[in-house]
């Protein structure tokens with residue numbers, strides 16, 4: 001069967017960093033394992049018009065991914081597919097997986113979307129493809145109308161999907177259990193991407209823009225439930241690959257694909273410290289520690305002992321992020337972060353002591369925040385003094401506890417899913433005394449106070465990677481200062497290209 005997977009175009013207004021979509025890379029891999037001919041159309045880097053791609057490849061099924069700011073583009077893409085071909089269109093990803101807000105149904109109500117795959121997708125996607133394939137075998141004159149005919153009951157028993165029958169009725173099947181044995185999954189199919197068109201995940205310090213950069217997932221899920229975090233895809237159950245299994249993929253990335261930088265994308269990689277120690281030992285023993293790698297998404301500060309970090313450093317870890325979120329103990333408790341300030345201090349001390357570079361993620365405008373508590377966050381960032389401090393505007397994603405709080409007691413300021421991005425310094429909601437004006441003022445203050453300290457200015461301009469990447473640095477700074485103008489330009493660009 002011919003299978004097309006699409007990442008709808010969504011360039012962020014302030015950061016045009018593009019990396020291959022790991023979710024689609026996994027889906028592509030399981031499809032190939034099934035014997036399908038797979039193509040991935042990543043609209044962020046593609047220059048061929050979508051319609052032309054579809055006419056040329058003539059897929060039997062299309063899968064489209066969607067996070068929240070991407071979802072409207074995903075709907076437009078679904079409609080465009082249907083204009084060219086009568087084939088089933090499946091949507092998946094973090095946005096349509098939010099059942100508590102009926103966002104699976106929201107997508108199905110859009111023309112062109114037949115099925116929504118909720119949550120972790122590999123097993124469900126395989127089953128959907130099998131159903132379509134056997135239907136194709138029986139019905140050479142394919143019609144989606146017949147495939148989705150309620151009388152045929154094709155989809156009744158597929159776990160983890162919501163779907164629309166051809167009489168317009170919407171259905172939601174029970175969830176699919178989490179994939180228990182992550183070692184059974186194939187490696188992400190990077191060969192399906194035009195790798196040369198992507199930027200590196202993070203400029204890995206001494207690298208020039210464009211280093212061959214790959215991502216890896218060594219575990220899935222997170223046992224914590226922070227109030228702000230969008231966790232619609234991966235179940236609460238934390239599962240890990242065995243160190244040996246990760247090693248094999250790591251070796252493949254370095255030896256076969258020539259990785260110059262690896263980004264570990266796990267939500268919480270260090271939940272089981274022993275496993276990470278074992279992985280580090282394997283990377284060292286197999287001489288794979290010369291390629292720098294980064295914990296992109298943050299590790300738990302309460303499980304970041306000096307011993308662990310020293311071992312990881314020896315295994316090639318160059319930089320690690322920590323989700324600090326707030327410098328105010330009460331706010332930390334309110335968002336259920338389950339950590340205290342001293343533990344965070346200790347983690348940063350440990351990381352720096354063993355020579356790791358650090359990233360601190362901070363959030364401005366958490367529920368319960370006041371001018372004073374946000375100032376404490378900024379001061380705490382300065383005290384921790386990571387290499388990179390990232391201040392996000394609290395953006396309440398549907399399905400999160402903050403979203404519930406704001407819906408009940410506050411006022412949402414964004415209505416358009418496309419505006420659910422959080423680096424452009426605009427407040428997304430108001431709650432009591434936490435006004436938009438105050439959040440925006442404190443966000444600007446955060447960047448100014450942190451980066452304009454004399455030793456930071458000196459440090460920035462004396463770093464090699466600053467000069468190697470200075471074009472990008474200025475571009476990002478410009479976009480941060482003028483997000484609206486940038487966004488308008490991107491909209492125009494998009495319209496000029498037919499919107500897709």
Ligand code: B12
Pocket residue numbers: 010011012017018019020021022023024026027062063064065066067068069070090091092093094095117119120121122125217229230231233234265266267297397398420421422423
């Ligand atoms: C790496 C990452 C990024 C990277 C790269 C993204 C990329 N190209 O993949 C960068 C830094 C660019 C990024 C940017 C953003 N990100 Co991000 N990111 C992640 C992170 C940490 C890992 C993503 C990943 O690879 N997951 C592993 C793969 C295997 O999972 P997956 O992609 O979700 O795919 C699985 C399922 O979703 C499903 N599936 C997905 N698509 C489809 C399609 C079909 C047809 C089917 C059947 C199934 C299916 O099956 C897949 C396999 O199991 C996640 C956190 C997380 N735990 O996922 C956040 C996350 C996805 N990001 C998030 C957000 C908010 C953003 C930004 C909007 C942030 C911002 N700047 O404002 C931007 C949007 C960028 C864009 N262009 O759309 C949110 C999304 C929440 C939401 N409701 O949409 C997440 C969940 C973080 C969080 N917990 O809040 N991100």
